[in-house]
Amino acid sequence: MSAESLHEDRGDGPPSRPPTRAGGKDLPGATVARLPVYLRALDHLGAATTVSSGVLAEAAGVSPAQLRKDLSHLGSYGTPGVGYDVAHLRVRLGQEVGSASEWPVVLVGVGNLGRALAGYSGFHSRGFRVVGLVDPSPALVGTHVRGLVITDLTELEPLVARTGAVIGVVATPADAAQSVADRLVAAGVRSILNFAATVLVVPDGVQVRKVDLGQELAILAYHEQRRSEPAPLDRTGPGAPAGAGPTAASPRRTSVLVGGEGR
Amino acid sequence: MSAESLHEDRGDGPPSRPPTRAGGKDLPGATVARLPVYLRALDHLGAATTVSSGVLAEAAGVSPAQLRKDLSHLGSYGTPGVGYDVAHLRVRLGQEVGSASEWPVVLVGVGNLGRALAGYSGFHSRGFRVVGLVDPSPALVGTHVRGLVITDLTELEPLVARTGAVIGVVATPADAAQSVADRLVAAGVRSILNFAATVLVVPDGVQVRKVDLGQELAILAYHEQRRSEPAPLDRTGPGAPAGAGPTAASPRRTSVLVGGEGR
């Protein structure tokens, strides 16, 4: 467990950092999920030197109130009557989101999806660098993809150690995912982005985020189906009394669901 | 059976969908997002004829209480002292999630990611069938990927009409995404899964779900960074009372974040 972080310096340890990080406390989870969105939205108005919450919120696809609330958690630097300083805000968000430095990422599973991910520009542009591709297939090991050699699965641990990666991406078939995750964790990885259709079980302290492409579609299909069948057939349940149905009026809000997140 | 319905009564027309859906009540959004997970979890215990909430919940990565609550919204059919009937539950969930029928899906943007998506087994296994690949690149148009011909972007509308697709997947570069979305919507698509790093603006009534791979990583990085910086520098905030709260016990629960969803 002494796999110490080799990447310590990304420039904010030393006292030269102007804005000290905010109170060191947890932002609400929902806010964290939106910070990257704001950061990206900022990039689309590099020209202006200030933005109001209204403008930036629109670009990010959230309400102005929500944007202000989120930023307020950062102890932000808006100026009443004016807005937020774009440059300043960008730095602040970058710090918070951690994209100030380059995070080395190891990607396991170089199938169709893995290959696509290896070349995904969105990773690099946000401060992530794929430093290792791993696959067990003898046919792939040794070949190059996007300028990186594919390493054999047996070499996973040394690869992680050598690159100092703390983030791993699992893009293997479902049945291999858990074992890969176990090894990543053992090798020192503490955050995993899981594309396999499995729930990964990991030790306390390791983060997992799951992206299930099929699931996303399924959620869309649910709503799609719902609307194509306006006449509700009554529930064929046994005794289940329809009792507890407060269900006020149908929420007339925008039915646009934005964001992979909540909602 | 690939016999697709021939009528293209899309737009608003009620497609004649076979499976009768139950009660017209809206499920909570968070529940909807989990139904596909349960369905998938069920597949991993086909042997047993019944499951308890505890077992299924574990397989799905949620708490037993949450599973029961979720299923209760379906007016579910559990048997006290025994559990849920696996076969029955599978049918019920399938109905609700809409995977009882095959949804035709059009995929726009056949780059690395699009190509991976086209061959993604998770789509097919969940009742989605990619019926069209679209790209503007002359080099790609006419070529085959996974048994499908790539159609030119100019043919988007007729393709949607012909296939009756109501779901579209946008896997284009960010700057093309909005225009593609506009055209999909105009052609009759009402649900869009967006992989481009842009917030899509769509008319009322059209659903969009966004999957931003870079963003997912950024969220992991946030937590990662946070933990590598144990010494919180106090912030010099005006008015912000550090007091906020002793925060009694640190949330000792699993710090595993499961699911692309909520949280």
Add this chain to the structure above:
DNA sequence: AATTGTGAATACTTTCACAGCG
């Protein structure tokens, strides 16, 4: 006058805990 930051109000989700059924 415009726009932030934020308490208070509302809405949504998860968890608890237990009554009741098989």
Add this chain to the structure above:
DNA sequence: CGCTGTGAAAGTATTCACAATT
């Protein structure tokens, strides 16, 4: 008994609305 279904409590998240600030 064991396990479901569910009210009620607790916890989060979003929206409102307004006083404060430049």
